[in-house]
Amino acid sequence: MTYITRFAPSPTGPLHLGHAYSAILAHDMARAAQGRFLLRIEDIDQTRARPEWEAQILDDLTWLGLTWDDTPLRQSDRLPRYADALDRLWDAGLLYPCSCRRRDIAAAASAPQEGAPLHGPDGIIYPGTCRDAPRRGPRPADEALRLDMRKAAQALVTYHELSDVTHPTLSPDEMVTTIGDIVLSRRDFLGSYHLSVVLDDADQEITHVIRGADLAEATPIHVLLQRLLGLPTPRYHHHRLIRDEAGKRLAKRDDARAIATYRAAGDTPADIRRRVGL
Structure with missing residues (x-):
């Protein structure tokens, strides 16, 4: 069985160091297993998604040296x-x-x-x-x-x-x-995070879901939906979260931690890896 991971950002703001850690980890685990790394744009909520943020995501991931093995899947197409x-x-x-x-x-x-x-x-x-x-x-x-x-x-x-x-x-x-x-x-857009992520993982044939510990509570929901819909259940790895000096996990509003901010300040991709402990 081919080892397949994915990174699935939402184009609603800039990628920060926490995103970088998750994306690099999923990418490196797939490459170490001679598997595949896929990209998914979770833009199901069109009230918040912006094309400029999607473009920035692709640019940041490319700058980090990450490559994906197929055309990115977009939820808005599904x-x-x-x-x-x-x-x-x-x-x-x-x-x-x-x-x-x-x-x-x-x-x-x-x-x-x-x-x-x-x-x-x-x-x-x-x-x-x-x-x-x-x-x-x-x-x-x-x-x-x-x-x-x-x-x-x-x-x-x-x-x-x-x-x-x-x-x-x-x-x-x-x-x-x-x-x-x-x-x-929901009333304002079809589907939800729980439903779409389960269907997307199945259709992309994801074998290993690499995501933050903040989503561990959602995993039983996803396993339940997989069973109800007759879908395979991937393996789940919930990694540690990247936090600020006060111990608070990063959010998209933390522009000071955005990858683009570090790039503008002269950081290299290797510097980003060091910042997140890789």
């Missing part, structure tokens, strides 16, 4: 693929429409009888306000759609047989209580 998967989950009775706004969810989860709001990978765990609303006809195209986690987890008879996954798995009850009914499609 909307029919996401729609088909949503139709399958809808027809299986695993999705329901949700009209709640963020403030509605926060208010419902903070009600006195609920106690302190519980948080999962996507923030406050959804309290299930719309879960029992009637479902009629085909999948609605203009509403947010949530995965009914209890039905989804119970549908997986083999869920405990995930011996090939390099992280702890959760029981169906734990999926319900610690993750809840996640959004798989």
